[in-house]
Amino acid sequence: MDHFSFNLGKPRHEMTDRRNIFQVDIKPRSESSTDPITRTQRPIVTGTSVIALKYQDGVMLAADNLASYGSLARFKDVERLYPVGEFTVIGASGDISDFQYTKHLLDAEMVKEYYINDGHVLGAPHIYEYLSRVMYNRRSQINPLWNAYVVGGYHNGEGFLGYVDLLGTTYKSSSIATGFGAYLAQPILRKVVEGHENTLSEEEAINAIETCMKVLFYRDARSLNKFQRAKITAQGVEITQPYSVDTEWSFAEGQ
Amino acid sequence: MAVEFQGGVVIGADSRTTIGSYISNRVTDKLTPVHDQIYCCRSGSAADTQFIADLVRYYLQIVQHNEPPSVQTAAALFQELCYQNKDYLLAGIIVAGWDKHNGGTIYNIPIGGSLHRQPFTIGGSGSSFIYGYCDANFKKNMSQNEAVEFVKNAVTLAMSRDGSSGGCVRISIITEDGIERLFFPGNDLP
Helix, strand or coil: CCCCHHHCCCCCCCCECCCCCCECCCCCCCCCCCCCCCCCCCCCEEECCEEEEEECCEEEEEEECCEEECCEEEECCCCCEEECCCCEEEEEEEEHHHHHHHHHHHHHHHHHHHHHCCCCCCCHHHHHHHHHHHHHHHHHCCCCCCEEEEEEEEECCEEEEEEEECCCCEEECCEEECCCHHHHCHHHHHHHHCCCCCCCCHHHHHHHHHHHHHHHHHHCCCCCCCEEEEEEECCEEEECCCECCCCCCHHHCCC | CEEEECCEEEEEECCCEEECCEEEECCCCCEEEEECCEEEEEEECHHHHHHHHHHHHHHHHHCCCCCCCCHHHHHHHHHHHHHHCCCCCCEEEEEEEEECCCEEEEEEECCCCCCEECCEECCCHHHHHHHHHHHHHCCCCCCHHHHHHHHHHHHHHHHHHCCCCCCCEEEEEEECCEEEEEEECCCCCC
């Protein structure tokens, strides 16, 4: 199993040091000294999983407040859920500097659309489409924005949930999870949601989210028990203040 | 490192520059002014950070408004340079200063070029060793003297454990009234 978190999206390297601790990278050097060398980067300050699900009133997203610097829990007050307009929230995992750049791009797009002044506002499906074009384009220039985004919103009377990542991969589903969440949270979310999107209550949705965040805190070494939850319904966007879930450790005493 | 206190910011750094394990400058000044009341702490490649700081100083001089630039403006300029050229740079920069509308403010720009506003922040290789000390001892709204002691102690501890840090401790206090520079020689540290 590949235990280097930097390797998501990179071509696989078989070269490591003798103890499988460090990766030995061989970077290609360009022959011409006039052209800039463009090469795939590596993520530096990163966010971990984002999870999301559809329920009867709309969609919910959650992401913790941590930005890691390798294994160091560097910044503990980062908001990885970002509202775009009144009815969309994007959740970001991966490189934080690229996320900050993406936020800037999205804000600019929203302003440009506003100035066209035709009464149309970019909704979740449009943000999803725009992001997927940007991400695929950057990937095709071998200079990706090293992120995996969850686009959640409410449009045309129903919830919207989509995924866009550094490769330009996109999909829509009633439950989505990035990073570690794809392995640990997605099965839980699917069990709760699939088939029941239209009957799932807000309380059940919050319960599913909190269970997933607890599991992720237990098992993801790059997570933090301090996170925010976003809810998007016909009434608009509501993002909670950061909070934590209770965890169980007492069973381990006397082991 | 940089720390917000009541009335401004205190920034501090060690004075060691190395080429591998050779100390090329043992009395470096890593606290660089980019404007009258805005400083940056430079870590990473000395060449990269000096050049970037010079560029930002240039931009802040050329574009003049009715009042001095905000720390946020300086930090945004640093970020633009660090982010857009991330493939070619190795620069970790802390921007700290005082402006009229926000008082003392601190921004940390780590290697990837992201921007983080914080009440206090540490950077550079020696910072790894003092995360615990700083998390345990930082308080909001310290007095100027408390903040200076905090910075001096933290930098000294980092110097004592990190081979790439050492020499003397330079500290700068930036407030509404201007800047005050302090110097603590290497043989006179806690």
